[in-house]
Each structure stands twice: as C-alpha cells, then as structure tokens.
Amino acid sequence: MKLRSTTGAGAVARSATAPGRRLVLFLAGLLALLAALEGLVRWNAPLFAAASHRALAKAAMLEQHPRVDILFLGTSRTQDGVSPDLVTRTLEEAASKPGKLVGFNAAFPGSSLDALASLARRFAGRPGLRVLAIELSQPQLGNEPAPWEISEQPPATLEDRLERGLSAKVCLVRYRSAFLPDNLGRLPALLVFGPSLSGWETLGSDQVASWLGHKEAPATGFDPARWQPALFKPGAPAQTLETEADKQATRLAEIAGYYRAKGVRVVFFIPPLMRAFAPAPERNTLKPLFAEVARRSGCEVWDYASLDLPAGLFHDPSHLGREGRAHFSRALAMQMAGLLDPK
Amino acid sequence: MLFNTLTFFALLALTLALYWLVPRQRARLSFLFVASLIFYGYHYWPSVFLLLGTIGFNYTVGRAQANRRSLGLLVTAIVANLSLLFWFKYSSFIADNVNWALSLIGTGLAVPRPPVFLPLGISFFTFQVIAYQVDVYRAVVAPEPSLLRFAVFKSFFAQLIAGPIVRAKDFLPQLQDRLRFNPALFHKGCWLILAGLGLKIGAADVLAQFANEAFKNPAALTTAGAWTGLYAYAFQLYADFWGYSTMAVGLAALFGFILPLNFDTPYGALSLQEFWRRWHITLSVWFRDYLYIPLGGNRRRRDLNLLLTMTVAGLWHGAGWPFVIWGFGHGLWLTAERHAPTLGAWANGPVARFLRRVLMFHGVCLLWVFFRAPSLRVAADYFARLLAPPFTWSKPPHVLTNWLIAFALLQWPLAATFKEDRFRSLPLTAQWALALAAIYLVLVFAGAHVDFIYFNF
Numbered sequence: 026m027k028l029r030s031t032t033g034a035g036a037v038a039r040s041a042t043a044p045g046r047r048l049v050l051f052l053a054g055l056l057a058l059l060a061a062l063e064g065l066v067r068w069n070a071p072l073f074a075a076a077s078h079r080a081l082a083k084a085a086m087l088e089q090h091p092r093v094d095i096l097f098l099g100t101s102r103t104q105d106g107v108s109p110d111l112v113t114r115t116l117e118e119a120a121s122k123p124g125k126l127v128g129f130n131a132a133f134p135g136s137s138l139d140a141l142a143s144l145a146r147r148f149a150g151r152p153g154l155r156v157l158a159i160e161l162s163q164p165q166l167g168n169e170p171a172p173w174e175i176s177e178q179p180p181a182t183l184e185d186r187l188e189r190g191l192s193a194k195v196c197l198v199r200y201r202s203a204f205l206p207d208n209l210g211r212l213p214a215l216l217v218f219g220p221s222l223s224g225w226e227t228l229g230s231d232q233v234a235s236w237l238g239h240k241e242a243p244a245t246g247f248d249p250a251r252w253q254p255a256l257f258k259p260g261a262p263a264q265t266l267e268t269e270a271d272k273q274a275t276r277l278a279e280i281a282g283y284y285r286a287k288g289v290r291v292v293f294f295i296p297p298l299m300r301a302f303a304p305a306p307e308r309n310t311l312k313p314l315f316a317e318v319a320r321r322s323g324c325e326v327w328d329y330a331s332l333d334l335p336a337g338l339f340h341d342p343s344h345l346g347r348e349g350r351a352h353f354s355r356a357l358a359m360q361m362a363g364l365l366d367p368k
Numbered sequence: 369m370l371f372n373t374l375t376f377f378a379l380l381a382l383t384l385a386l387y388w389l390v391p392r393q394r395a396r397l398s399f400l401f402v403a404s405l406i407f408y409g410y411h412y413w414p415s416v417f418l419l420l421g422t423i424g425f426n427y428t429v430g431r432a433q434a435n436r437r438s439l440g441l442l443v444t445a446i447v448a449n450l451s452l453l454f455w456f457k458y459s460s461f462i463a464d465n466v467n468w469a470l471s472l473i474g475t476g477l478a479v480p481r482p483p484v485f486l487p488l489g490i491s492f493f494t495f496q497v498i499a500y501q502v503d504v505y506r507a508v509v510a511p512e513p514s515l516l517r518f519a520v521f522k523s524f525f526a527q528l529i530a531g532p533i534v535r536a537k538d539f540l541p542q543l544q545d546r547l548r549f550n551p552a553l554f555h556k557g558c559w560l561i562l563a564g565l566g567l568k569i570g571a572a573d574v575l576a577q578f579a580n581e582a583f584k585n586p587a588a589l590t591t592a593g594a595w596t597g598l599y600a601y602a603f604q605l606y607a608d609f610w611g612y613s614t615m616a617v618g619l620a621a622l623f624g625f626i627l628p629l630n631f632d633t634p635y636g637a638l639s640l641q642e643f644w645r646r647w648h649i650t651l652s653v654w655f656r657d658y659l660y661i662p663l664g665g666n667r668r669r670r671d672l673n674l675l676l677t678m679t680v681a682g683l684w685h686g687a688g689w690p691f692v693i694w695g696f697g698h699g700l701w702l703t704a705e706r707h708a709p710t711l712g713a714w715a716n717g718p719v720a721r722f723l724r725r726v727l728m729f730h731g732v733c734l735l736w737v738f739f740r741a742p743s744l745r746v747a748a749d750y751f752a753r754l755l756a757p758p759f760t761w762s763k764p765p766h767v768l769t770n771w772l773i774a775f776a777l778l779q780w781p782l783a784a785t786f787k788e789d790r791f792r793s794l795p796l797t798a799q800w801a802l803a804l805a806a807i808y809l810v811l812v813f814a815g816a817h818v819d820f821i822y823f824n825f
Binding site: 044045047048050051052054055058059183184187188191197198201202204205206 | 550552554558796799808812814
C-alpha cells in the first residue's frame with residue numbers, strides 16, 4: 026500500500042483545505058458501497074441464502090437449470106466421480122433417438138440420509154426428470170445430518186433484540202454466513218456460472234472452463250468388461266436387517282417411491298473404491314442392506330465398489346480422480362442406457 | 369458493555385449525536401459522564417457506586433492538595449486506591465496462599481475466601497488516579513477544580529475499562545473548553561474504530577478458538593500443535609488488545625479528544641526493552657514514571673528496580689503465580705539485556721535483524737505461556753510439549769496458518785495507517801477498500817461476543 030507523505034507541502038495543503046469534504050466523501054462513498062452490496066444481496070437473496078450450505082447451494086444451482094433429465098444424489102464420492110455431461114454425451118451417442126439430455130450432479134460432501142431425503146423431496150416435483158441415481162455408501166448412510174438451520178431462541182437481552190432487528194432489516198447481515206471464507210467460493214457458482222455447471226465442478230478453474238463451454242475429455246482406453254457392476258435386483262429374497270439398517274432401507278425405499286410414482290426411473294449405485302481402501306463396509310457388512318433396498322424399492326442397486334480397478338483412477342482411496350470420473354461416468358451411462366430405452 | 373456489541377454502538381450513536389448537538393460544554397460533559405456510567409453499569413450496576421466513590425474520594429483529595437501539598441494526603445490517596453484494588457483483585461489470591469501455607473504447617477486453620485467480584489477495569493482506573501494524585505503532588509498538573517471534568521476524566525468510557533491509561537496532564541486540558549468539530553480527527557476516528565473492531569472480531573476471536581483449544585489440554589498436543597497454539601495465542605492477545613486500544617483512541621477522536629496510541633508493532637522489536645516501548649505503551653510509561661523511577665531508576669539498584677517493577681507488572685495483570693513468574697521472567701530478561709555485550713555492526717544487517725526479530729518473538733511467546741496458562745501445572749505441561757521430546761508433528765489447520773501468516777505480514781501496513789494523518793491522506797479508493805475489509809471481517813465473524821482479554825486485568 027502506498028502511503029502519501031504527510032510532510033510534503035501538497036499533503037499539508039490537501040489535509041488543511043478539505044478535511045470536511047474528505048470526511049463527507051469517505052462516509053458517503055462507504056455508505057454508497059454498502060448500499061450497493063445490500064442491493065446485490067437483496068436482489069439475489071435466495072442465492073445468498075443458499076451459499077451458506079453445500080446442499081442448499083447445489084439445490085440452488087440445480088434450480089437454475091430449467092430442465093434436467095438425469096439427476097445424481099450422493100456424497101463427495103459422487104460429486105467427484107460423476108460428470109453428468111459425460112454421462113449424457115455417452116447416452117446420446119449410444120441410444121438410437123434419445124434427444125438432447127441434460128444431467129446434473131447434486132451430490133455434495135457430507136451428505137447424510139436426512140439431507141438426501143430433504144433434497145429428494147425438494148426435487149420430486151421437477152418436470153422432465155427421467156432418471157434419479159442415488160448413491161449408497163457408508164458415508165451417505167452413516168453421516169450425521171449437517172445443521173440446516175440454527176434453531177433460534179427468543180431474544181433474551183437488548184443485544185439479542187438489536188441483532189434480530191438488524192438481521193430482519195438488512196440482507197447483508199441476514200445472509201452474512203454466505204461471506205464466510207468457506208462459503209465465499211460458492212458465490213461465483215451461484216451468481217455467475219450456475220446455468221453452465223452440471224454440479225461436479227468444485228474448482229474455480231473447472232467452473233470457468235464449463236462456463237466457457239469447454240467439455241470434459243471422454244475416457245480413454247475404457248474397458249467395458251472391467252466396469253460391469255454387481256447387481257442387486259428387486260426380486261432378490263428378503264434379508265434380515267438390524268433395526269437401524271431396517272429404518273434406512275425403508276427411508277430409501279420411500280424416497281424411491283416418490284419418484285417412481287411420478288414416472289421417474291430410480292437406480293441406486295455404490296461408487297467405486299480403491300482396492301486397498303479399508304475398512305469398506307460396502308464390500309461386506311452393507312451388502313444385505315443393499316439387497317433389501319433393491320427389494321423394497323423395486324429398483325436395481327449397481328455395485329461398483331466390488332470392482333478391481335486401477336489405483337490410478339483415484340485421487341484418494343474413496344474418491345475418483347479426473348480420469349476415473351471419465352471412466353465411471355461412461356460406465357454409468359452404459360448401465361443407464363437400458364433405463365432410457367423406450368422398450 | 370463491550371465495544372464489540374450493538375448495544376454499545378446504539379449508546380455511542382445516541383451520545384455522539386447529543387454531544388455534538390448541544391452547544392454548551394457543561395451539557396456535553398454531562399452527556400459523556402452519564403453515557404460512561406451506563407457503559408460501566410451495564411455489566412454489573414452496583415459497580416457504578418464504586419466508580420462514583422472513587423471519583424468523589426480522589427476529587428476531594430486532589431482539591432485538598434490545592435491549598436497545601438501534603439505527602440500524607442498523597443500517601444493516603446495511594447493507600448486507599450491500592451486497598452480497593454487489593455481487596456477486589458488480590459484478596460482471594462492472598463487467602464488461597466495463606467491457606468496453602470497454613471495447610472503446610474498443619475494448623476487446621478483456614479482464612480475464609482472473601483466473596484468479591486472483580487469490577488471491570490479496576491486495575492486501569494486505579495493506576496490512572498494514582499498517577500493523577502502523584503502528578504498533583506509533584507505539581508505536574510493543577511488539582512482539577514471542576515467535579516464534572518474530573519468525573520469525565522476518570523470515567524470516559526473510551527478508556528475506562530482497558531486503557532490507554534490517560535494522564536491528567538494530557539486529557540484534562542482537552543475538557544476545559546468547548547471543542548469544535550474536527551472533521552480530520554473524526555475521519556481518523558471512524559477508521560480506527562472499524563480497524564479495531566476488525567482486529568478484535570476478525571483476528572482475535574478467530575485465533576482464540578485455536579488458542580483456547582491448545583491450552584485446554586496441553587498434554588494431548590503434538591510439538592507442532594503446541595507451537596501453533598502458542599502462535600495463535602500470541603497473535604490473539606496482540607489483536608485483542610491492539611484492537612481494543614485502537615477502538616478506544618478512535619472513539620475518543622469521534623468526540624474530538626486525542627488519546628495516545630498504545631501499540632506500535634511490538635512483535636517487530638529487536639530487544640525486549642524495545643518490545644516494552646511498543647507493547648501497551650501507556651502501561652510501560654506508567655510503570656517507568658510511577659514505580660521504576662521512584663524506586664531509584666537507573667541511579668541505584670538498577671537491576672533490582674527492574675526486577676521488582678516487572679514482577680509488580682506481572683501481578684498487576686493477574687492475581688496468580690503464573691503472572692508473577694511472567695513478570696519476573698521479563699524482569700530477568702531485561703536485566704540480562706542490560707548486561708549483554710554490545711552487538712557488533714554485523715547484528716544490524718538485514719538478515720541479522722530479521723533473525724533477532726524472530727528470536728525476540730519466540731522468547732516473548734515462551735513467556736506468554738505463563739500469561740495464558742491457568743496454573744503453573746498447565747504451564748509446565750505446555751512447556752513439556754513445546755520443548756521436550758518426543759518431538760511430534762501434526763499438520764496445523766490451513767485456516768490457522770493462513771490467518772497467522774496474513775496477520776504477521778499485515779500488522780505493519782495496518783499500524784502505519786493508525787499514525788497521525790496517514791489514513792486520511794490515502795486515496796479515497798484505498799480508504800474505502802480498507803474500511804470494507806474491516807466491515808467484512810466484522811460482518812462475517814461477529815457473533816462470538818468474546819470478552820476483550822484485558823477486561824480481566
């Protein structure tokens with residue numbers, strides 16, 4: 026920062042002649058800037074409200090798309106692992122007359138069963154939705170629900186009342202959590218790039234690339250035989266589950282039920298894991314639950330966690346990297362082609 | 369009432385409007401006095417009576433000195449003011465230590481622990497009035513004839529609770545005549561308040577979360593965790609008190625008063641002596657003028673005077689042995705510095721100066737352990753994690769490292785804007801950018817309502 030000399034004749038003259046004018050300009054300018062910011066927040070209030078939570082941000086981004094055919098819900102494993110654009114491009118190439126398809130990845134890190142149920146209810150009424158793909162995994166089932174809203178206590182002190190009053194009148198204050206460093210990165214996605222994004226783009230560079238119309242490169246050296254998931258079919262025999270798992274299976278079946286009632290095809294999938302990833306309940310203890318979800322919901326469960334995949338496709342033991350995303354997206358598309366088939 | 373609350377800003381806005389709207393000085397001072405009483409009593413209203421009693425007593429003694437300067441009166445005033453401080457701040461500490469000694473002897477006796485509360489800012493306003501009484505006795509200032517002016521001098525909310533410790537000779541003359549609105553000072557005041565609030569809410573309160581966690585259970589820390597926790601505390605304390613003091617100077621400026629800045633990038637000091645010329649400057653000056661020099665200063669028993677002064681300074685900060693050791697440690701270090709051989713020219717090269725700053729900072733940080741630890745046992749545990757094997761590594765949270773690096777680098781340009789007319793002479797765009805940055809920090813991180821650390825002293 027360049028500080029002007031306060032000893033020079035010019036500085037002395039400046040500070041001596043116009044201190045009042047300078048004070049007025051400073052205060053008026055500051056108030057004008059704050060008013061402009063307040064206007065921006067007020068004008069985009071729903072987006073600023075959404076920026077305070079990962080799930081709400083994803084939901085708000087989805088709502089910037091007038092039509093979505095294929096929707097993915099899940100945790101960071103799905104967020105990192107599925108490129109809806111690659112899925113739809115593969116489907117468009119594979120199907121005879123699929124038309125233009127639009128996909129969206131509404132998965133977010135830390136998703137829980139509660140969050141899944143909330144988002145699923147919120148999106149159930151969207152027109153045009155054809156396929157809903159829901160991740161099943163240990164974190165999706167086991168995460169504690171993130172706080173959606175902090176329950177407000179009645180104001181007890183003058184300070185509480187002042188805070189409440191200010192928050193009610195000033196949007197900058199009401200939505201101030203949107204400006205927290207962790208949330209600030211969501212604002213460009215919500216305010217600028219939203220309609221161009223398909224949900225997997227968490228990095229600013231990916232968001233700018235999508236906004237500029239750049240497409241992700243498709244998988245190279247894709248081996249369809251390697252990507253055949255194990256299937257849990259709806260007709261499988263009933264499993265005995267522990268109480269908690271039983272409740273989870275029922276909730277998942279209910280979620281699938283909303284959508285099936287609206288004519289949407291629902292599938293569950295278990296994202297790939299690195300072979301060395303341990304412990305991986307998806308490969309053993311959760312299998313009865315997956316089978317039961319398939320049976321109760323009447324939807325298939327595609328298990329990619331049991332596959333033996335090259336470690337190079339992952340950026341950590343439970344999350345796919347860029348190349349892995351391309352492969353998995355293609356594999357999902359191939360599996361989904363049957364769901365979109367009019368037969 | 370805290371500076372970082374909406375309630376305070378509501379009171380400020382009202383007081384400020386009334387203050388500048390009324391033309392008469394007496395009415396202005398009355399508004400200031402009433403606002404100061406509300407400010408002080410909001411926390412715990414009975415403490416207002418203590419403040420009023422202190423004002424009445426010290427005004428009367430000061431007036432009595434007007435006719436004939438009396439050492440007896442001065443001693444009476446000092447003893448009375450210190451007795452209040454001792455009763456409220458140190459009686460429990462003394463009782464605990466007496467009981468500990470009695471238990472060692474095995475008498476089975478115990479002194480009851482007096483059930484007293486610690487009035488906010490008692491350490492600060494006690495020192496302020498002692499300075500006033502000494503200055504009156506030394507004829508540095510004339511005894512203030514106006515009770516209202518004396519009451520405002522003693523209770524002005526900007527500096528009442530945690531300083532800067534304002535000297536009568538600097539502040540009372542500012543209360544004499546009706547001040548004209550000074551746009552330049554008001555302009556500076558606005559920035560100081562925003563910046564101070566940003567420092568408190570955006571830096572100190574954020575770093576507090578890490579520092580508190582580190583000192584909660586030091587035994588569970590890795591070596592790296594203990595060091596980063598200590599850095600977090602060092603910068604928390606600095607940002608907290610620097611923020612408070614800066615706000616105090618800014619608040620005074622809104623009313624047309626000039627108070628001294630209390631900090632000048634102390635962690636950039638090359639020696640501990642320099643550190644104390646830059647950290648809590650008004651307190652250092654107080655101890656120099658009213659304890660160190662009366663003890664003999666540099667004229668006789670220099671080392672003993674220094675040790676004693678710094679140990680008392682430690683005790684002033686808190687009634688506990690860790691504070692005493694902290695002060696004594698500073699005294700020892702200052703004494704050692706005085707006896708150290710003069711460094712050669714090599715020590716003033718840029719690399720050597722940088723290394724000296726780093727060493728100084730770490731020395732000060734190590735002594736902060738005593739300042740922060742609630743007990744000597746916790747301090748010992750913390751030192752064990754910092755300095756003793758096994759040396760273990762854990763990656764500090766990004767947020768913490770980013771915050772520490774940002775703060776360590778930005779303190780110099782920020783401090784530069786506080787001096788004289790520097791902020792006002794910046795281009796308006798830079799002024800708006802800085803003000804928006806401060807508002808951003810306040811907006812985003814407000815809500816913790818963490819007390820200013822120095823309110824406890």
